[in-house]
Amino acid sequence: MHAEAHKDASDIKENVSLQNQLGKIDEEEGMISRGNKVHKDDLLYGLEDSPPWYLSALLGFQQYLIASSGSLSYPFMLAPAICMRDSDPARGYLISTIFFISGITTIFQTTFGIRLPIVQGCSVTFLVPIVAIMSLPEWKCPTEEQIIAARLNNSTGPVTDDEWSLLWQTRIREISGAIMIASVFEVLLGATGIVGSILKWVTPLGIAPTIALIGLFLFEEAATLCSKNWAVSIMAIVLMTLFSQYLTNVECLLPSVNKNGLTMKRVAIFKIFPILMALAVSWAICAIFTLTDYFGPTNLARTDLRVNIIRDSAWIRLPYPAQFGGPTFTVGAVIGMLSAILGSIVESIGDYLACASLARAPPPPKHAINRGIMSEGVGCILAGVFGAGCGLTSYSGNISIIALTKVACRSVINWAAVYMIMFGIVGKVGATFATIPDPVIGGVFVVMFSLIAGVGISSARKVDLTSSRNLFILGVSLFGGIMVAHWARKHSDAIKTGNEMLDQTITILFSTSMFVGGSLGIFLDNTIPGTLAERGLIEDHYHHQKEPNLACYGMPFLGQHFERLPFLPFSPSYTKNPIPGLIRSISRQSRRSNCGATQSPKVAGPNGLSGKEMGEGQL
Numbered sequence: 001m002h003a004e005a006h007k008d009a010s011d012i013k014e015n016v017s018l019q020n021q022l023g024k025i026d027e028e029e030g031m032i033s034r035g036n037k038v039h040k041d042d043l044l045y046g047l048e049d050s051p052p053w054y055l056s057a058l059l060g061f062q063q064y065l066i067a068s069s070g071s072l073s074y075p076f077m078l079a080p081a082i083c084m085r086d087s088d089p090a091r092g093y094l095i096s097t098i099f100f101i102s103g104i105t106t107i108f109q110t111t112f113g114i115r116l117p118i119v120q121g122c123s124v125t126f127l128v129p130i131v132a133i134m135s136l137p138e139w140k141c142p143t144e145e146q147i148i149a150a151r152l153n154n155s156t157g158p159v160t161d162d163e164w165s166l167l168w169q170t171r172i173r174e175i176s177g178a179i180m181i182a183s184v185f186e187v188l189l190g191a192t193g194i195v196g197s198i199l200k201w202v203t204p205l206g207i208a209p210t211i212a213l214i215g216l217f218l219f220e221e222a223a224t225l226c227s228k229n230w231a232v233s234i235m236a237i238v239l240m241t242l243f244s245q246y247l248t249n250v251e252c253l254l255p256s257v258n259k260n261g262l263t264m265k266r267v268a269i270f271k272i273f274p275i276l277m278a279l280a281v282s283w284a285i286c287a288i289f290t291l292t293d294y295f296g297p298t299n300l301a302r303t304d305l306r307v308n309i310i311r312d313s314a315w316i317r318l319p320y321p322a323q324f325g326g327p328t329f330t331v332g333a334v335i336g337m338l339s340a341i342l343g344s345i346v347e348s349i350g351d352y353l354a355c356a357s358l359a360r361a362p363p364p365p366k367h368a369i370n371r372g373i374m375s376e377g378v379g380c381i382l383a384g385v386f387g388a389g390c391g392l393t394s395y396s397g398n399i400s401i402i403a404l405t406k407v408a409c410r411s412v413i414n415w416a417a418v419y420m421i422m423f424g425i426v427g428k429v430g431a432t433f434a435t436i437p438d439p440v441i442g443g444v445f446v447v448m449f450s451l452i453a454g455v456g457i458s459s460a461r462k463v464d465l466t467s468s469r470n471l472f473i474l475g476v477s478l479f480g481g482i483m484v485a486h487w488a489r490k491h492s493d494a495i496k497t498g499n500e501m502l503d504q505t506i507t508i509l510f511s512t513s514m515f516v517g518g519s520l521g522i523f524l525d526n527t528i529p530g531t532l533a534e535r536g537l538i539e540d541h542y543h544h545q546k547e548p549n550l551a552c553y554g555m556p557f558l559g560q561h562f563e564r565l566p567f568l569p570f571s572p573s574y575t576k577n578p579i580p581g582l583i584r585s586i587s588r589q590s591r592r593s594n595c596g597a598t599q600s601p602k603v604a605g606p607n608g609l610s611g612k613e614m615g616e617g618q619l
Contacts, residue, residue, distance in 0.1 A: 044406040047117065047359045047552050051409065059407055060415025062276040064423075066398050066448075067121045067416065071098045072433050073441045074122045077221055078389055081134040082171040083141040085164055089312035090324075092431040097319040097388045098122045100424030105379030105392050106417035110410045114364060114372030115553050116355045117413045119398040120379055122390040124218055125347060125514065126340045128485075130175055130390075132511040133333050135492050139171060169324045172389050177327030179391050180384035182337040183377045186345065190374030195345065196366030204460050204536040205470060205525040207350035209477035210343060210518030211456030215449040216478070217485060217513040222449055225442030228300035236282040236443025244274035271405065275444075282440045301437045313431035319424065324387040336508030337391075341380070343514040344393040345373055346522075350459050351394040358399065359408035361552055368553040399455065463536035470534065473524045481517025484510055 045051050051059065075084075075094040084090060098121075105120040133139065144159050147167075189195045226233035247270035254267045270277065283303070289295045290302045352364050352372060364372070379392040398416075402408045423429045463470050488494075488510035495503050495510075509515055525535060532538045 042406055043360060043408055045409045045412075047361050047408055047410065049409045050411050051407070056409075056411050056415050058273070059405065059412040061419060062273050062405075063119060063398055063401065063412060063416035064419040065279055066275050066401055067102065067119045067395055067420070068099070068433060071095065071102060071122050072436065073225075073445065074098065074124065074127070074390055076438070076441075077124070077127060078130065079168075080141075081131050082168040082175070082389070083164075084168040086306075087308055088164065088168070089309055089431075090165070090168070091306075092309045092313040092427060092434055093317070093319075093323070094389055095431070095434060096317060096424045096427055097323070097386050098383075098390065098424075099420045100319045101379065101383050101386055101388055102392060103417040103420030103422075103424060105375070105382065106420065107414060108378065109372065109375045109394075110413050110417075112371065112555060113375030114352055114368050115410070115555075116352060116361065116364070116372075117359060117402065117408050117410050118351065118355055118372075119395045119413055119416055120376065120392045121395045121398075122383075122388065123340075123344060123347075123393040123395075124221075125214060125344045125393060126179070126337070126391040128217070128512045128514075129336045129340045129508050132489070132492070132508040133175070133178070133336050134171060135489075139174070141167070170328075172387055173325050173328045174330065174333055175389055176324075176384040176387050177329040178333035178337040178384075180327055180381055181329060181334045182341045183380035183384060183391065185338060186341050186377030186380060187374050188377075189345065190370045190372070190377060193366070193370050195349075195373045196370045199349070199366065199369065201522060201526050202346060202349055203522065203525045204463050205473050205477070206518055206522035207346060207353070208456050208458075208460040208463075208474060209481055209521045210346045210514045211350045211459060212453045212478060213456070213481045213485075213513040213517045214343075214347065215451070215453030215456065217482060218445070218449050222442055222445035225438045225445060228442070229437070229439035232282065232286060232301040232437060232439035233443040233446070235285070236278060236440050237446050239278040239281055240275060240443070240447045243270045243278050247271075248274075274405075275401065279436075279440065279444065282443065283436055286437045286440060301439045303435050303437060305437075306435050309434050310428060310431045313427040315428050316425060317427040319386050321385045322387065327384060327387075332505055332508075335505045339509045339512045339515045340391060343512060343518060344376070344391065346518050347514065348373060348376060348394045350456070351399055354455055354459065355394075355399045355402065355408075358402040364553055371555075460536065462538075464534045467530070467534050469528055469530050473521060473528065476524065477517045477521035480520050481513040484516045485513035 050056070072095060075091045075098070078084075078094070079086070079088075079091060102119075102121045106118075109118060109120050110116070147159050147163055249268065250270055251266040252269045253264045254269070255264060286295070286301050287303045290304055295302045349369060352369060356362065356364055376393055383390060383392050398413075423433075460470075460474060463474075465471065465474075488507055492507055492511070495506050497503055497506070
């Protein structure tokens with residue numbers, strides 16, 4: 001007992017010293033918040049603010065377009081893997097389904113989940129294991145001759161539309177089943193609080209390579225789309241760079257209506273709508289060149305190449321569960337999809353921290369992260385049930401837009417979610433966006449994937465990058481993730497353990513760059529000796545000791561009822577291990593009433609408390 005009292009006093013002295021050092025650090029950086037107030041710095045609208053409805057609608061539409069760039073392009077990247085033809089109108093159905101589910105999940109996330117301005121959308125994180133699964137011999141796309149030869153009636157006629165549809169529908173059922181089962185695991189990780197409990201091992205040097213590799217490893221997809229017309233892709237890249245970087249301080253006179261009537265107001269339009277304007281201008285130029293026949297009939301930048309999708313799409317089409325058939329389940333596909341789930345969890349935790357930083361909010365507490373991961377799992381289950389062909393996660397691209405627009409309020413994200421749901425039901429609208437030329441989408445990919453990679457690398461900004469230890473971990477994680485995943489995708493039949501299911505699982509895991517890089521980063525950072533300051537964990541420790549205002553992460557509506565249930569890991573009043581704590585409290589009272597108990601020697605601590613008193617207070 002005497003040794004424990006000395007240890008308690010020593011720990012408190014170290015904490016006081018650490019607080020003093022941290023206070024000096026934050027004073028130098030100008031980061032200290034006064035009281036519980038978090039300064040918004042240069043934000044135009046903070047987390048709890050509500051811009052005028054018309055501005056929220058426009059900003060929400062921009063966020064929708066940023067999210068739609070990924071949602072629109074995903075079916076085009078998925079189509080070759082599941083044997084879907086370019087002219088198949090089902091691409092429009094996939095787009096509508098993705099929009100619809102993304103909108104529902106986004107509202108659920110901002111209201112009951114992490115409560116940060118984060119858009120949920122179809123993630124390319126899931127594309128890597130899907131491509132790996134579909135690369136297996138039993139799922140490779142057959143040729144027309146093979147389809148005809150496999151007919152039971154020995155017919156030799158051309159392949160029908162129904163036969164082509166059956167090919168991709170059986171594959172998307174396999175994908176949907178794998179996503180559903182793997183997502184149940186994600187829900188359990190959040191609901192049981194396991195995610196919050198393992199946060200101490202998910203460090204910046206584990207988050208940085210995970211997110212960065214999502215952007216870096218998809219360069220092939222971006223290059224493929226850009227190669228269809230490099231001139232158009234470069235135009236889109238230049239416009240996005242010009243609007244988002246060079247013209248951010250340029251203000252334009254725009255009409256404004258107020259109580260004094262119609263007036264002209266200066267608005268930094270390029271700063272607020274950089275992506276929207278670049279996408280609209282690029283699309284419009286391609287449309288003009290198409291109408292004037294400047295683009296030849298074979299030019300892949302034409303806007304009329306997929307007009308049949310608009311023609312064949314219904315005006316109103318409500319996505320429904322199992323619309324492409326009931327999901328199928330195989331162990332290998334489920335285990336392979338778990339790699340995407342684990343990668344998306346690490347990615348989402350990094351996104352939560354990055355979004356909180358950009359929104360000038362305190363770091364999210366464990367209960368909020370648990371709710372966020374649980375909400376993403378629910379969204380992925382819905383995506384599998386509806387046959388979206390992908391899982392949902394937070395969009396790093398939309399988070400990076402906060403840094404460009406300086407708008408971090410929930411209302412804007414909720415407007416974006418409303419657009420998603422609305423355009424997901426109106427089939428013609430979703431199909432119209434499918435006419436955006438692939439080279440324009442490729443240009444958007446270059447910028448957005450670059451931003452994702454940049455956001456990932458910026459996750460290591462608090463790490464001491466002059467340390468050879470940290471440089472080794474970061475470099476090995478990035479290089480190892482790219483190298484191993486590239487090799488595994490090129491040699492999908494190289495792993496031979498004697499068990500086909502195990503071979504598939506290992507191949508899929510090794511083909512996922514973010515899984516390899518993130519695992520390396522987390523393992524190395526937690527096993528190679530290093531100080532808190534060196535590992536970039538000192539600020540998190542400081543925020544934990546300051547106990548900042550976490551009201552922004554509280555649950556609305558039923559929040560007060562959940563606060564009465566501290567044993568729930570997603571409750572705002574969550575207390576780790578409440579039952580053991582109660583047992584210790586009862587045991588302590590019993591010891592106090594025992595007249596034969598011996599008194600431990602007192603060691604003076606801060607405020608005159610003994611080591612024993614301090615220990616009891618901490619319990």
